[in-house]
Amino acid sequence: KKALSPDFSKLNPINGIKSMFSPRSLVELAKGILKIGVVGLVAYLVVSKYVESVAQWAFISIPEIFSVIVSILMELSFKVGLALLIMAAADFGFQKYQHKKKMKMSKEEVKEESKQYEGNPIIKGAIKSKQRQLARLRMMKAVPEATVVVTNPTHIAIALKYEPASKSDAPKVVAKGKLKVAERIKQIARENGVPVIENKPLARGLYEACEVGMEIPVAFYQAVAEVLTQVYQMNKNKLPNLIQ
Known part of the structure; x- marks a missing residue:
């Protein structure tokens, strides 16, 4: 039609x-x-x-x-x-001049369109900054639910969550940070009764190897199992069967 x-x-x-x-x-x-x-x-x-x-x-x-x-x-x-x-x-000379002028304008238009599509660098930076803030806020909200926080002790903090009854086979990183962020993670953990355990090699290794939301790699199973053993002993709970 x-x-x-x-x-x-x-x-x-x-x-x-x-x-x-x-x-x-x-x-x-x-x-x-x-x-x-x-x-x-x-x-x-x-x-x-x-x-x-x-x-x-x-x-x-x-x-x-x-x-x-x-x-x-x-x-x-x-x-x-x-x-x-x-x-x-x-x-012919005039047409060639016009063509070059048109091509130059086209390149400038493409640049401008690309700039508009990708966004102004200042606005783009502000959006990324806001996204990081929101991601950090969500991360901090997950700290009270963590099983343990592993520290460096002052420079790095890694919050791990392990749920034996869940489908997950391994502990998961729910928060991580350096310096001020690490201090804030430890502060929230202490305020909510989450154990904070110092283990420099493990903290450094997990920080480099894992992103927030990832399960820990197999290479860290044994070291994390030892930390969780400390946690369960501190809480006087029986240690579940961890992946060895």
């Missing part, structure tokens, strides 16, 4: 007038007028040279008249052709 429906915009006379008087159309019209003018001028200059000799044609033979006409036509053709060639070369 849409394919069969008429496009009335094509019938709009205003659109036709706009296309007729577009800058490109006006330039082409000017070039056409210039060509006609140049050809007319060259023809006038060539023919005017022979006007005085026309009066003498009554006294010369037809072959001689024919010879003069051929000479006029040859000179006219040569000079008109030369004029058109010069104009064509000038037009």
